[in-house]
Amino acid sequence: MTTLHTFHGGVHPPxxxxxxxxxxxxxxxxxxxxxxxxxxxxxxQAKPLVRAGDQVLKGQMLARAEGMVSAAIHAPTSGTVxxxxxxxxxxxxxxxxxxxxxxxxxxxRWVEHAPLDYRALPRDQLLTRLRDAGIVGLGGATFPTHVKxxxxxxxxxxxxxxxxxxxxxxxxxxxxxxRERAAEIVQGIEVMRxxxxxxxxxxxxxxxxxxxxxxxxxxxxxxxxxxxxxPTLYPTGGEKQLIKILTGKxxxxxxxxxxxxxxxxxxxxxxxxxxxxxxGEPMISRLVTVTGNVKTPRNYEVLIxxxxxxxxxxxxxxxxxxxxxxGGPMMGLYVSNSELPVVKSSNCIxxxxxxxxxxxxxxxxxxxxxxxxxxxxxxxQPQDLYWFARARDFGKAQKxxxxxxxxxxxxxxxxxxxxxxxxxxxxxxxxxLAIERDKEAANLARERHEFHQLRxxxxxQEKAEKLAQxxxxxxxxxxxxxxxxxxxxxxxxxxxxxxxxxxxxxxxxxxIEAAIxxxxxxxxxxxxxxxxxxxxxxxxxxxxxxxxxxxxxxxxHPDADSPKE
Amino acid sequence: xxxxxxSQATSVRAIMFKVMLALLPAIAVYVWYYGPAILVSIxxxxxxxxxxxxxxxxxxxxxxxxxxxxxxxxxxxWLLALSIPPLAPWWLVVVGTMFAISVAKHLYGGLGSNxxxxxxxxxxxxxxxxxxxxxxxxxxxxxxxxxxxxxQQLQYxxxxxxxxxxxxxxxxxxxxLDTLKTQLHLGRMPEEVLGMPIYGHLGGIGSxxxxxxxxxxxxxxxxxxxxxxxxxxxxxxxxFVTAGIFHLADPAHYVSPVFHWFSGAAxxxxxxxxxxxxxxxxxxxxxxxxxxxAGFLTYIIRVFGGFPDGVAxxxxxxxxxxxxxxxxxxxxxxxxKDEK
Numbered sequence: 001m002t003t004l005h006t007f008h009g010g011v012h013p014p015x016x017x018x019x020x021x022x023x024x025x026x027x028x029x030x031x032x033x034x035x036x037x038x039x040x041x042x043x044x045q046a047k048p049l050v051r052a053g054d055q056v057l058k059g060q061m062l063a064r065a066e067g068m069v070s071a072a073i074h075a076p077t078s079g080t081v082x083x084x085x086x087x088x089x090x091x092x093x094x095x096x097x098x099x100x101x102x103x104x105x106x107x108x109r110w111v112e113h114a115p116l117d118y119r120a121l122p123r124d125q126l127l128t129r130l131r132d133a134g135i136v137g138l139g140g141a142t143f144p145t146h147v148k149x150x151x152x153x154x155x156x157x158x159x160x161x162x163x164x165x166x167x168x169x170x171x172x173x174x175x176x177x178x179r180e181r182a183a184e185i186v187q188g189i190e191v192m193r194x195x196x197x198x199x200x201x202x203x204x205x206x207x208x209x210x211x212x213x214x215x216x217x218x219x220x221x222x223x224x225x226x227x228x229x230x231p232t233l234y235p236t237g238g239e240k241q242l243i244k245i246l247t248g249k250x251x252x253x254x255x256x257x258x259x260x261x262x263x264x265x266x267x268x269x270x271x272x273x274x275x276x277x278x279x280g281e282p283m284i285s286r287l288v289t290v291t292g293n294v295k296t297p298r299n300y301e302v303l304i305x306x307x308x309x310x311x312x313x314x315x316x317x318x319x320x321x322x323x324x325x326x327g328g329p330m331m332g333l334y335v336s337n338s339e340l341p342v343v344k345s346s347n348c349i350x351x352x353x354x355x356x357x358x359x360x361x362x363x364x365x366x367x368x369x370x371x372x373x374x375x376x377x378x379x380x381q382p383q384d385l386y387w388f389a390r391a392r393d394f395g396k397a398q399k400x401x402x403x404x405x406x407x408x409x410x411x412x413x414x415x416x417x418x419x420x421x422x423x424x425x426x427x428x429x430x431x432x433l434a435i436e437r438d439k440e441a442a443n444l445a446r447e448r449h450e451f452h453q454l455r456x457x458x459x460x461q462e463k464a465e466k467l468a469q470x471x472x473x474x475x476x477x478x479x480x481x482x483x484x485x486x487x488x489x490x491x492x493x494x495x496x497x498x499x500x501x502x503x504x505x506x507x508x509x510x511x512i513e514a515a516i517x518x519x520x521x522x523x524x525x526x527x528x529x530x531x532x533x534x535x536x537x538x539x540x541x542x543x544x545x546x547x548x549x550x551x552x553x554x555x556x557h558p559d560a561d562s563p564k565e
Numbered sequence: 566x567x568x569x570x571x572s573q574a575t576s577v578r579a580i581m582f583k584v585m586l587a588l589l590p591a592i593a594v595y596v597w598y599y600g601p602a603i604l605v606s607i608x609x610x611x612x613x614x615x616x617x618x619x620x621x622x623x624x625x626x627x628x629x630x631x632x633x634x635x636x637x638x639x640x641x642x643w644l645l646a647l648s649i650p651p652l653a654p655w656w657l658v659v660v661g662t663m664f665a666i667s668v669a670k671h672l673y674g675g676l677g678s679n680x681x682x683x684x685x686x687x688x689x690x691x692x693x694x695x696x697x698x699x700x701x702x703x704x705x706x707x708x709x710x711x712x713x714x715x716x717q718q719l720q721y722x723x724x725x726x727x728x729x730x731x732x733x734x735x736x737x738x739x740x741x742l743d744t745l746k747t748q749l750h751l752g753r754m755p756e757e758v759l760g761m762p763i764y765g766h767l768g769g770i771g772s773x774x775x776x777x778x779x780x781x782x783x784x785x786x787x788x789x790x791x792x793x794x795x796x797x798x799x800x801x802x803x804x805f806v807t808a809g810i811f812h813l814a815d816p817a818h819y820v821s822p823v824f825h826w827f828s829g830a831a832x833x834x835x836x837x838x839x840x841x842x843x844x845x846x847x848x849x850x851x852x853x854x855x856x857x858x859a860g861f862l863t864y865i866i867r868v869f870g871g872f873p874d875g876v877a878x879x880x881x882x883x884x885x886x887x888x889x890x891x892x893x894x895x896x897x898x899x900x901x902k903d904e905k
Contacts, residue, residue: 008899013571169571240899253900325570334566357570364577364635365677369842371575379899383847384891401898409569416575417677423567 005248007241009375010233011410013169013330015208020291021172023298025180028288028314033082034102034305035341036062036073037089041136042143043069048100054081057111059282062100065131071144072134075111076284076303079104090326090340092333092426099341102305113280118191126195133282134344135273139163139239139266140327142345145273148265149195151258160198161246161257161264162189164205164212165230165237168328171348173287174267176299178205178212181271182219184278188270189225191277196263201225202246203267208232216267234330235408239264241377253404268347288342290315292325292350302342308349309338317351325350329357330409364417372411372421378404382411382421389428394435397428405429577676581636583791584837587782588643591833594778595651598771599703602651602718606658607643613662614642621671637676641665644684644837648830648877649691652703652713652737655722657695661687681884682844685877692872700873701737705771708763711735741769742828743873745820755820767827776832783836796845796856797835803860804831811868819868829867829874834859838876844884850894851887859883 039045046063050056056075063073080103087099118126130146137143151157162185166174178185193201203220205213207229216227230236230245240251242264249260257264268287275281284304288311291297295316302311308324323336327348334352342349350356372382380401388397405425412421595603618638622629642662649658665687673679692699706712713721713736717728727733739747741763748758758764767773786792808822825831830838839845839856846855859879866875 011573013573244899250900253898255900323566325568327568329568329570331568332570333568334570352570360572361576362631364631365675367577367637367677367842368845368847369580370847373847377899379896381847381895400895401901404898404900412569413571414573414575416577416580418572418576420567422569 003248004228004230005245007236007244007377008379009377009410010235010241011375011413012232013234013413015232016170016291017172017175017208020170020289020297020299021175021209023296025176025287025299025301026314028300028302028306028311030077030104030106030108031303031306031310032104033307034076034079034104034303035087035089035307035339036076036100036102036305037087037341037343038063038073038098038100039089040073040142040304040344041071041134042141043067043071043147045098046070046073046134048084048098050081050084050100052081052083055079056081056102057109059113059284060111061132061134061282062102065134065144069144069147070131071136071142071146072132072282073100074134074282074284075102076305077102077104078107078109088337088340090333090335090343090346115280116277118194118277123195126191129276130273133272133276135269135276135283136344137266138268138272138286138344138347139237140331140345140347145265145269148263149192151196151263156261157196157258157263158199158261159247159263160189160192160196160201161243161262162201162203162225162267162270163237163239163242163264164203164209164216164267165242166209167206167232167234167237168330168332168348169234170291170350171289171328172291173289173299173347175209175212177268177271177287178209179215182212182215184274185216185267185270186219186223186225187278188272188274190223191273192263192265192270193225198263203227204230204236204242204246206230206232206236234410235377235406238377238406238408240406253401283344286342286344286346288346289348290351291348293318293321293353293356294351302346304344305341307339307341308335311342311349312338312351315351318353320353320355321351322354323352325352325357330413331407360418363419366415366417366419369416371414371416375410375414377408377410378406380405385428386419386421386424389424392428392431394428394432398432402428402432577635577637580791581640583789584786585636585640585643587785587791588647588779588837590781591647591775591778594771594774595647598705598774599651600706600713600718601715602703602722603646605655605719605722606649606651606653607646609655610642610646610658610662611639613659614638614666617663617666618671621667621675625671625675627675632676635676638666638670641670641683641687644833645687647833648684648688649699650702650737652701652718652721653698654725657691657698660694661691664690677843679843680887682838682841682880685838685880685884688877689881692877700739700743701733702740704736704738705763705769708770738763740829740873741772742867744769745824745828746868746873749818754817759820759824768824769828772829773827776827779832779836783832786836786840792836792840793852795849795852796839799853799856800835800839800860800863801826801831803857804864805860807861807864811864825864825867830876831863834863834876834880838880839883844880844887846887846890846894848891848894848896850896851890854890854894855883855887858886 038048044067047066048063050062056062056078058075058078060075061072062075065072082101082103084100086096087101089097089099116129127146127150131144135145137145137148164174164178189201201224203216203225205216205227213227213229220227228246235241236245239257243257243262244250247262251257252259272283285301286304287299288302289299290311294312295318297315300311300314323334325332325334326346327333329350366383366386368383370383376382384400385397385402388400402425407422407425409422412419415421592603615633615638619629619633622632645661645665646658649661665683669681669683669686670679711731720726744763745758749755763769765773768776783797787794804825805822808825811819812821839859846852862879862882863875866872866878872878
């Protein structure tokens with residue numbers, strides 16, 4: 001039996017889990033429209049592979065992972081791509097993002113897909129399959145799973161932690177998933193173990209979910225996976241907190257679990273991995289708790305891209321509703337637009353009402369009571385960070401470990417002055433990041449400018465050198481000329497002066513031609529210089545750029561046969 | 566609207582209110598031993614505090630209603646009223662409260678921004694400006710030559726007249742702590758002094774019971790998690806140890822640490838003054854340093870200084886150090902290596 005450890009602080013907000021945890025998972029019906037943002041994960045936006053009007057099959061890749069950290073997006077059902085354009089997405093900024101809108105045809109025709117024999121697949125191919133299946137962490141951060149699991153067999157991962165804590169109030173997706181699909185989760189965990197080869201695999205579940213714990217314990221029997229009940233305390237489900245509880249180890253400040261030989265993943269992510277390896281299905285649906293001010297709160301299996309409006313209809317919205325909380329009440333996002341789609345990170349939709357979530361009283365000044373510090377799981381001094389953020393003293397804020405804040409909201413929850421502390425930290429973080437971006441941009445601009453100056457200087461020098469060489473040659477010619485005869489001296493003198501002052505003696509036409517020739521020559525050598533000794537990567541880049549240019553030209557002149565230079 | 570969308574049902578108003586509630590036992594004991602004069606001074610201080618608070622908020626262009634409701638000005642008024650002699654001319658407590666709220670609190674930025682404990686600033690101003698009025702404490706019930714009725718106490722407070730041409734000395738005395746210092750200076754032995762009728766088991770008759778009532782109120786605050794044990798424990802321990810060392814080294818001149826605990830404002834300081842969150846450190850180690858320093862300074866000032874008690878100046882001196890203490894006692898954060 002593992003001995004449990006504790007983390008500092010934490011709070012006990014009212015749980016409100018009973019509302020939705022006692023009904024079985026239901027399948028949400030096919031919506032009339034699906035909106036799929038291309039950015040549903042941490043990392044680079046996926047690159048669309050379809051255009052408006054394309055017919056697509058269920059499970060077909062609509063956008064591919066772009067770059068190192070990215071994840072693919074798939075069609076949750078068969079139908080027609082209606083648009084690839086900007087659409088409102090659930091994001092704090094409220095800015096629209098590039099989305100693929102899909103009109104389902106209702107036929108649910110699958111793309112060709114088959115289970116994987118993951119044990120027989122080479123490692124990198126399995127990881128590629130994970131990437132191409134669009135699997136991302138469902139614990140909230142939506143970090144691409146293939147990146148997380150791609151750490152090499154020699155990285156020395158000793159522990160794999162599965163997060164089934166689900167500490168946020170109201171949310172019960174992991175609870176239901178573990179109760180109903182424990183065996184499938186375990187099959188997903190086996191894939192992760194296959195890739196990481198950890199000595200220990202621990203599943204942490206808060207003890208307010210006894211049925212989930214029992215189901216997981218049964219499914220994990222004789223697998224070597226240990227299911228551990230951890231005390232209910234928000235934010236136990238924080239990655240760093242759960243690792244501390246289960247292993248006693250602290251992820252270093254500013255570091256990742258990897259730094260201490262641990263990988264942490266959500267149980268729902270493991271379930272998605274199972275869907276891929278045992279059914280060949282990419283991530284096209286997820287569980288969503290629909291709760292709050294509704295008639296029948298429960299968990300639904302929802303296609304990614306389903307608008308909130310369709311789900312609230314299923315649950316039956318009660319009067320007095322005023323918007324939605326996406327996620328839990330501690331870390332969730334308030335939105336009012338019911339056209340926003342369910343994305344890979346959407347674990348919960350709480351239909352909000354003033355009765356359930358009364359508006360907080362206006363904020364008073366901080367009285368330094370340190371209730372916030374007492375509950376901070378990152379062991380920060382929230383009252384100081386608040387002052388620094390307010391004073392825009394960002395250097396100090398960073399020195400006081402602002403970036404170790406996990407934004408769990410425990411500080412705001414206990415603040416007797418009702419100060420929206422987390423908002424101050426988010427503000428300070430984004431300001432600092434913006435300043436750093438600006439700094440980088442300024443550095444880049446300065447480097448460019450300096451390089452430009454350098455080049456001008458170099459060109460000037462080269463010109464001067466050329467001039468000097470010419471003069472030298474002229475002098476040499478002059479030295480050679482007087483030798484033949486004394487009689488030629490006068491003529492030579494004339495020649496001499498002709499070379500020294502050509503502009504005065506050569507006809508204008510000739511001068512211009514010479515200048516053109518020189519310019520041409522210069523241009524030729526300049527180009528040669530820049531394109532000499534290219535690396536294969538650069539050549540590939542150039543080829544790609546040329547190809548893109550060609551495509552653009554094609555798009556702007558669709559009827560032109562071939563672009564002209 | 567931003568997360569978190571829920572909040573624990575505590576408020577500044579409720580915290581301040583509970584602290585005032587915790588003062589009630591001490592006020593009751595006060596009334597029992599010294600008559601209702603304390604109620605008059607608390608009322609005067611409260612009214613003055615609210616008016617001053619409202620006026621300052623208006624001058625500073627801040628919303629008046631939410632801040633008047635936070636109970637912080639009232640608490641300052643109560644603490645100040647409990648720190649000064651109850652039988653004093655009405656203007657004494659009014660001047661002290663006005664200074665505490667306007668200068669010590671609002672000129673520094675109001676609630677949450679004052680570096681010094683406002684009640685202690687009020688006390689310091691009064692003891693420096695009006696030392697005579699500040700050292701005349703009512704003689705406890707049953708010990709004086711003359712006992713004033715409710716009306717007579719009121720009459721003195723508002724008109725300065727005592728019945729039948731009695732002098733103030735007939736109804737007041739120096740505090741037991743002050744008396745002890747004076748008597749020891751005169752060369753008397755501690756046992757001899759403490760044998761005087763004004764002394765009880767722990768400290769002075771009446772004042773020791775007030776101190777016990779503060780202790781009771783402090784227990785209530787601890788039980789309700791309004792304060793944590795760190796500041797009171799460190800203060801009382803430091804006062805005890807300092808007094809204990811002197812007492813052990815020279816019992817002929819220094820009384821027992823228990824006497825120091827239950828005399829003067831030691832218990833008030835431990836549970837109600839030092840625990841003001843605004844003017845005390847935020848770090849755990851800082852709290853220990855702050856309260857231990859205040860305990861030590863309290864002893865030094867009350868035994869070797871010229872003032873009847875050392876709590877106010879000890880608190881203010883330690884208040885000055887709070888930013889420094891906080892800076893140098895920052896705890897490690899999650900995931901930070903212990904070694905630096």
